[in-house]
Amino acid sequence: MKGTYLGEFEEIVLLAVGILRDEAYGVSIRNEIESQTGRPVNIGAVHTALHRLEAKGYLKSRFGEATEIRGGKRKRLFVLTPYGVKALKLAQQVRSQMWAQLPKVVFHQK
Amino acid sequence: MKGTYLGEFEEIVLLAVGILRDEAYGVSIRNEIESQTGRPVNIGAVHTALHRLEAKGYLKSRFGEATEIRGGKRKRLFVLTPYGVKALKLAQQVRSQMWAQLPKVVFHQK
DNA sequence: AATATTATATACATTTATAAATAAAATTGA
DNA sequence: TCAATTTTATTTATAAATGTATATAATATT
Numbered sequence: 001m002k003g004t005y006l007g008e009f010e011e012i013v014l015l016a017v018g019i020l021r022d023e024a025y026g027v028s029i030r031n032e033i034e035s036q037t038g039r040p041v042n043i044g045a046v047h048t049a050l051h052r053l054e055a056k057g058y059l060k061s062r063f064g065e066a067t068e069i070r071g072g073k074r075k076r077l078f079v080l081t082p083y084g085v086k087a088l089k090l091a092q093q094v095r096s097q098m099w100a101q102l103p104k105v106v107f108h109q110k
Numbered sequence: 111m112k113g114t115y116l117g118e119f120e121e122i123v124l125l126a127v128g129i130l131r132d133e134a135y136g137v138s139i140r141n142e143i144e145s146q147t148g149r150p151v152n153i154g155a156v157h158t159a160l161h162r163l164e165a166k167g168y169l170k171s172r173f174g175e176a177t178e179i180r181g182g183k184r185k186r187l188f189v190l191t192p193y194g195v196k197a198l199k200l201a202q203q204v205r206s207q208m209w210a211q212l213p214k215v216v217f218h219q220k
Numbered sequence: 221a222a223t224a225t226t227a228t229a230t231a232c233a234t235t236t237a238t239a240a241a242t243a244a245a246a247t248t249g250a
Numbered sequence: 251t252c253a254a255t256t257t258t259a260t261t262t263a264t265a266a267a268t269g270t271a272t273a274t275a276a277t278a279t280t
Contacts, residue, residue, distance in 0.1 A: 005149075007268050008118045008201075015208040018216045027226060037204050039115075045270050047228065073227045073276045080216060091118075092209060094147050098125040099202065106128045106190060117235055136259065155237055157260060182258025183244040
């Protein structure tokens with residue numbers, strides 16, 4: 001495991017998994033990110049990120065039932081590991097601390 | 111200008127520039143990031159990020175006086191542009207909003 | 221069989237990490 | 251004085267990690 005920190009997109013994927021809880025899989029994660037950020041997200045990008053995050057130990061996965069709705073392969077459901085939660089907290093904490101030190105002048109620039 | 115959002119490291123570089131104000135240049139930025147994050151930072155990584163961020167319009171730069179202390183080249187001093195401040199705010203806002211939606215269970219996982 | 225839904229694989233682009241080279245300016249000391 | 255040295259800094263080159271897009275596969279419904 002090399003990179004000890006999260007990429008920008010990886011972090012958002014982790015957050016989406018946390019929010020979705022038992023319903024976090026490729027497509028629902030994509031939708032969640034799109035609605036939260038307003039930016040279009042490619043499904044392949046999500047799967048690649050999920051795979052890497054699992055390899056790094058930030059996520060774990062299991063197969064769900066084949067979808068009840070229409071068709072499709074079995075969903076692969078993801079959950080945060082304690083290590084993943086820790087990484088999220090650390091990333092946010094560092095930035096919060098830096099934000100708090102930004103001079104007001106900069107902060108209020110338009 | 112392609113990538114519309116900030117990389118993880120780019121964001122930290124911008125924050126360091128904001129904190130350092132009139133004294134933001136390669137070496138001081140590196141030191142600031144190291145002390146804020148506790149992780150070692152390569153000076154070349156900082157310079158490439160600064161260059162990219164300037165090209166994207168998030169930063170602008172000018173030359174400072176040659177150092178008063180011993181020897182050395184002129185420093186290239188950086189400041190945030192309004193566009194850079196906006197990008198920082200947006201990035202933090204999206205994540206704060208997502209954090210707020212994380213179920214408490216996840217949040218308090220150790 | 222065609223369609224809808226989902227996952228996976230592959231390829232390529234961009235960002236970040238690392239190391240080494242180059243440049244500029246002040247000090248040192250003959 | 252002035253060339254060698256020291257200090258400070260930027261630039262360049264390359265590798266690794268991360269981000270994005272496209273193509274392919276699997277499975278159920280219509």
